[in-house]
Amino acid sequence: MDISDRYLGRPWHALALFSGGLDSILAIKVLQEQGLNVLGLHYVSPFFGKPHLLDHWKKTYGIEALPVDVRRLYLDMLVAPEHGYGKHMNPCVDCKILMLRHARGLLERFGASFLVSGEVLGQRPMSQRADALNLIRKGAGVADILLRPLSAQKLGPTKMETSGLVDRSLLPGIWGRGRREQLDLAAHFGITDIPTPAGGCRLAEAEPAARYLPIIINMAEPGPRDFHLSHLARQYWAGPYWLSIGRNEQANEALEAACGPNDLRFRLKDVTGPLALGRQYAPKAPTDARPEAWPEHVLADAAAFAASYSPRARAEAEAGHQVTVLLLRGGEVTELSVIPARQTPLNWAEPKSSALNAWKKRKP
Ligand code: SF4
Incomplete structure (x- = not known):
């Protein structure tokens, strides 16, 4: 009924x-x-x-x-x-x-x-x-x-x-x-x-509103599950590439539950650390980047960045060691060896309110 x-x-x-x-x-x-x-x-x-x-x-x-x-x-x-x-x-x-x-x-x-x-x-x-x-x-x-x-x-x-x-x-x-x-x-x-x-x-609060902007700007068909994902964890974007990183165990579980068939999961293999979720999606406008199928260099960059949120992985990096990140794509698992780094070539950044304000000003 x-x-x-x-x-x-x-x-x-x-x-x-x-x-x-x-x-x-x-x-x-x-x-x-x-x-x-x-x-x-x-x-x-x-x-x-x-x-x-x-x-x-x-x-x-x-x-x-x-x-x-x-x-x-x-x-x-x-x-x-x-x-x-x-x-x-x-x-x-x-x-x-x-x-x-x-x-x-x-x-x-x-x-x-x-x-x-x-x-x-x-x-x-x-x-x-x-x-x-x-x-x-x-x-x-x-x-x-x-x-x-x-x-x-x-x-x-x-x-x-x-x-x-x-x-x-x-x-x-x-x-x-x-x-x-x-x-x-x-x-x-x-x-x-x-x-x-x-x-x-x-929509009337500064922080969530800033998180929505890259979704609206970049995605061809943003859906409810995209906005839901933006509420769950730390949010980072590098151009059109979108990475969500769990803040704690609860957020890791929420990310796991929010994972869709095209999403990528990054998980440290031998040390504890957060789960990170990369969302692959069709872009709104043609772009040289490939948010619908992340290239190898983006996968490696995201893995290094996500690993930097693990204190134990950072300690390995300070000792000059690489860590292994498991990349899960559907049923497939790949191992990526990376040096954890907060600053990477792709320059992942959190969405900012100033970007939203600038975007609104530019709108006709
Ligand atoms: S956008 Fe949000 S704050 Fe504005 S009328 Fe609708 S529900 Fe209320």
Whole structure:
């Protein structure tokens, strides 16, 4: 049974974008207080979504929500968002448009007549200015069916209010960046478990956003498993070559689990050290390099670099000895003898926020 089936046939009045943040909780609570049935849609992408908390939200806040996986759709948008990125790699306006447009397509299935979002006028610089709210409403094709209950008194009346389906006089008029009014409203509903304000979107955080850039720039078809890999371990790039190196045993296991059929694994043979994973992929543009099938000199360079993260292998290097690195490709195992080195001809480097900022500036 599809998980959404359990919510079918119930008398839903509205579907709400539900991140699990305080604003999205309150947006649903103020409508529940009017006797309206609102089903939350919890969107999940490689960058946000906590579907494991669905039961917690139901128990703690009395909110039922359905996980909605939009990974593929989201990645297609992220590569070239029409309205650009915010401070990091967050395409907030396009993100909201994508989710609302998708939610609009679910209304009929659930017998609901309007959409709800917890946006607060003036709260965020990119997506919650008055002009951005309008742009989102129109871009998603939901101008007549979207209610933003938390800022309702600061926005024009919607059809849902003028028709009497929603009592506008009972809706708040919150605006701006403060949280006082939201906290007062939470107290009114007896909510004591207040989610932390950080939105939980990795696209809006500096370090993960910097890690995503080389994936987007270099790969012909970046997929969810590529962004997942970028979260797991130390990340290094040498031109289009991508190497992930485990930080500890847990990360080594995560890398092992994330290994795909075309991936390369580098493992020290006789001394302990991290697992390193090289991802081979089809490049976005023609290049003299071969990220889809690493040449011998790149394999040797990556092996020497990865080995340098083992203190015992480094000690061997200081004594002038080579170490043996096992290269695992599918079922094939090759031995590479290398001198561990942090500085190698290929110059592996971690992705930097400055590169992301420069790239955004160059974009038309
Ligand atoms: S912070 Fe992330 S989830 Fe929120 S609107 Fe922006 S891109 Fe979307």
